[in-house]
Amino acid sequence: MKKVSILVLSIILIAVSCQSVKEYEEDNLGDLDFTVVEDEDVPEILMIKIEEAIETKEPFKFSYSDGEYLYIIIGYGEQETGGYSIQVKDFYKSQDHIVIETELLGPTKEDMVTMSLTYPYIVVKTIDLGMSIRYK
Numbered sequence: 613m614k615k616v617s618i619l620v621l622s623i624i625l626i627a628v629s630c631q632s633v634k635e636y637e638e639d640n641l642g643d644l645d646f647t648v649v650e651d652e653d654v655p656e657i658l659m660i661k662i663e664e665a666i667e668t669k670e671p672f673k674f675s676y677s678d679g680e681y682l683y684i685i686i687g688y689g690e691q692e693t694g695g696y697s698i699q700v701k702d703f704y705k706s707q708d709h710i711v712i713e714t715e716l717l718g719p720t721k722e723d724m725v726t727m728s729l730t731y732p733y734i735v736v737k738t739i740d741l742g743m744s745i746r747y748k
Contacts, residue, residue, distance in 0.1 A: 639706040639707065640705075640706060640711070641706055642704060643704045644703050644705055644710065644738050644739075646703055647736070647737045648735065649683065655683070657676075658683055658685070658735070662687070662735070665687055666731045666733070669689060669731070671688050672685070672686070672689075673687075673747050680740060681738065681740055682710075684712055685733060685734070685735050686733060686734050687733035688732050689731065690730075691718075691729065691731070691732060693730065694725045694727075694730045695719025696716060696718055696732040697716075697717045698714050698715070698732055698733070698734040699714060699717055700714055700734070701715050703736070703738075705741065709743050709746045710741065712746075713748035716732060
């Protein structure tokens with residue numbers, strides 16, 4: 613009896629997991645084009661907000677629209693050394709929002725890095741679709 617209960621529970625969990633994956637895949641209506649913006653090309657008003665966010669030393673996520681373009685900003689807070697980079701792993705449109713997933717990549721043991729505190733962040737620019745953002 614105990615084995616049957618475990619088997620039934622396992623089948624239910626597999627079915628729920630498959631449904632979750634299916635819903636996630638159906639939610640992706642297509643990748644969006646984007647550009648990673650260098651500091652010198654970031655609008656001045658946005659650079660001020662980024663600097664204010666960095667002062668907290670905590671991770672941050674926010675967006676800014678100039679009416680034509682949407683800027684998505686993700687910061688990973690204080691890091692003990694330099695040598696970090698940020699990779700955009702996923703960026704797409706769903707029915708109700710824009711989805712973005714990023715990853716902080718740390719330096720390898722072979723990398724020569726600055727031995728001071730750093731505050732890595734990324735600014736992603738895309739066409740403003742008037743949609744909310746879901747950060748993954």
